[in-house]
Amino acid sequence: MAVLEAHAITKTFQEGRQAVPVLHGIDLSISAGEVVTLEGPSGSGKTTLLSILGCILTPTSGRVMIEDVAVGDNARAMAGVRKKSIGFVFQQFNLFPSLTARENVEYSLNIKGLKGNDARLEAERVLDDVGLGDRKNFLPRDLSGGQKQRVAVARALAGRSPLILADEPTANLDSHTGAQVLEIFRNLAKKENRALLIVTHDTKVREISDRVLRIRDGVLMD
Secondary structure: OEEEEEEEEEEEEEEOOEEEEEEEEEEEEEEOOOEEEEEOOOOOOHHHHHHHHOOOOOOOEEEEEEOOEEOOOOHHHHHHHHHHHEEEEOOOOOOOOOOOHHHHHHHHHHHHOOOHHHHHHHHHHHHHHOOOHHHOOOOHHHOOHHHHHHHHHHHHHOOOOOEEEEEOOOOOOOHHHHHHHHHHHHHHHHHHOOEEEEEOOOHHHHHHOOEEEEEEOOEEEO
């Protein structure tokens, strides 16, 4: 089943009086349990595409569907989809420094509407899944870079969002730690039947991918 579908996506930005087209008729589908990598040089449009697929930006034309439901084009509808259906992993860990690993994951669950004991148990479950059960009460300053990224992965997986979007998740990690994080991604995508899209310059991500897509000058190549 396709978790994410994009149909004829275009995006044009207005810079003063000049229209600047960035994306040109993108079609994309990712199924449950599938790991897809998106590669492309700087300026190719991959970040813009990721923002549209993640319901952060609206396309100029075309539509995005998540679990067969079309995403609306107003801020409230897009925010609702982000909370319910999408988990994000960023290049920067974006952890709250004053919150423990568990509390960082719990906070994301609170935003999704899960609170109290249920949120705590779910946070502990996903931290166990990424191998950080024994670090759940550590503050970010007491975690290594790889451990911080694992917390970020756990935060994205918490709440069982069907779609995970990762933007350069290994950029700040050494090769060994990056490989460990990628293996966690793949295992959890398969185990929990999540759709995973990784935007990256790291060619090693190909090793865990079911498909590699390339984007150049706003055109997607399979």
